Amino acid sequence: MTGGSFGDFVARAAAAGELVVQPRMGVPGPAGMRAGLAAVRGAGVRAAGTITVDSFTRVGDHLAVHQALATGAELNGYPIAAHSPETTRSVLNGLHGADFPVQVRHGSACPQKIVAALLAAGLDATEGGPLSYCLPYSRVPVAESVRAWAESCLLLSDARERGARPHLESFGGCMMGQLCPPSLLVAISVLEGLFFRQHGVDSMSLSYAQQTDPDQDAEAVAALRTLAAEHLSDVDWHVVLYTYMGVFPRTPRGATALLQRSAELAVRTGAERLIVKTTAEAHRIPTVAENVAALVTAGAAAAHAEPGGVVEDTGVLAEARALVDAVLDLAPDVGIALVRAVERGYLDVPYCLHQDNAGRTRAFVDGDGRLQWSRTGALPLPAGSAVPAADPTADELLRSLTHVERTFDRG
């Protein structure tokens, strides 16, 4: 089942002036997963399909998966490593193809089994990264995640021998989902792209998650494009934007408006693909119908949005460039550079509890609704990058975490 290249599909859509929209969607059973993919394919928008893997598989607890399948307990995604390749092929058959590529989303710091399973089922697009799926989501040491992701990249790039062009998306634009300032998100996306390239992947996407302020976000995506053009000119790449990944508005009106703003941001900044969120986000895992509705809403908002416009330079590019350059200076091997960068606190994600994360940085939402550093620890940033402030109390942290939710539910 060669389905055409994920990167080519996105490039064709971009050439036609269309934003590719994509859900997060994982249904435990093959029939339900197939129905979900069919509904996305039939949504009437330029969509890519998604198989989201359950979180037992994500952490490598395959015993728990088999127990859940045996007892009928709920799973929060499709257990791709537990279902046989034939089963997953039957899920995809007649749906997956050049006009409807399917990406596997998982969240694993050690994804070799997941990558092997998706390749065995005839798929070749997935996402993550050695830092972005390690620091926020796992207890795996960074050095081990780097090794696991190097192996996974090699597994993927080997698929070129069967005529595929595997595609890997960095999740670096989404560290902790919220309260990570844009420059660090941009830097980690670019660095993971460089890591993928070093390990043989030549088609990739770089991510950025919508944060708290549309102008700051537009500046960040522009910075991401600038640095990608400088560092990754010899591979196929595009930008994928994620609709807000933090605490989501609870009202249907607020959730819909936030999704629409993200689609407009994607068009404004030239992002070629958008991963959407639904009106159910604040309450539970969305249904297939809610996902389809979100794709349609995002597609319509994108069709009415205008590209371009003025982007003010408040220093995001300079900060991101300083981070990327300082990390790359640590070692010629990108993986070793990433490990050293975390050790030295050159990459230090605010509020991240991972044992390897230095934990000396803090960020907050300022009075104008922009994301700011309050402490930069050992980050090699230009002077004046932080707005010094006391560490937040629980209530202040909650205010920052719910800033977007409150703004959109009120609006």
Next chain:
Amino acid sequence: MELDAARPAAARLDIVVSGLASDAHTWNLVYLQLVLEEMGHRVTNLGACVPDGLLTSRCGQAEAPDLVVLSSVNGHGFQDARRVIGPLRARLAGTPVVVGGKLGVGGTGGHAEALLAAGFDAVFENADAIATFRGYVERLAAGVRS
């Protein structure tokens, strides 16, 4: 560790805050740590994706904690929590162990009875969970003092 002068040492609880095995979310854990520290308690935050074995061994070390707080929001919490409470109880017969968050795939609520029966001391999964939780910890601290 900063000491809170307002709270007598006898009432300062040693609390373990932890995510569950399959849950990668951490904002709930960061927030709970701040809430408990501001109430004057000492918090050991085990972070996200804590395997059952690590949780039971960290909670069962020489000085058992005064309270274990488990939090989950990914939809597997009910399964993860119901599985780990047995081994936890085997190590910590008398220590209060509580759980809260979004515990099922289909939205909040409905899991308290089964989890209490399985051995938890309290379950917080409603809209006012944090206020109820603060009250619970206050009463626990008052009990320790007496």
